Amino acid sequence: MPADRLLTAILTRADKGTRLIVMLGAATMIIVVSAQVVMRYVFNGSFDWADEVSRIAFVWTTFLAIPLGVRDGSHVGITLLVDRLPVRTRDLIARLMNLLAAAMMLVVFWTSIEVAAATWSERLGAINMTSSVFFIPVILASAHSALHLLQSALKPVPRHPIEAVS
Secondary structure (H helix, E strand, O other): OHHHHHHHHHHHHHHHHHHHHHHHHHHHHHEEEEEEEEHOOOOOOOOOOOHHHHHHHHHHHHHHHHHHHHHHOOOOOOOOOOHHHHHHHHHHHHHHHEEEEEEEEHHHHHHHHHHHHHHHOEOOOOOOOOOHOHHHHHHHHHHHHHHHHHHHHHOOOOOOOOOOOO
């Protein structure tokens, strides 16, 4: 199926880029916060921009890591009821939930674009940057997550052996 291969190729590249940005964001937080601590407690001074930069790095790192968790299935799920259902029914429910979650991510995607556009002219206090910088990772992560959820919902149905009746 060519569409599936295209989606897999897009997601593979997006995942690699996202991992790199998440690592850079984590490194930025460590470096900036450590430098700020040294400045405050050793030199009795501070960088005016350190709080803003570390906050931006935190938001970007946190939101961009979400699609990687979606891909791996590492987010929390409550499966108490679903685990008691037959395997094929569980598969069907999982696909339905992935489609609903993808739709929710598209709502988040669109709403984040609207909020980013509405706040574009607002500036951050310590650095001359738009406050929409906090919504950009939400836009990217929601689109990326929606694609992972869609791929998960559309992947081939696994063949299960006939279940034993207990």
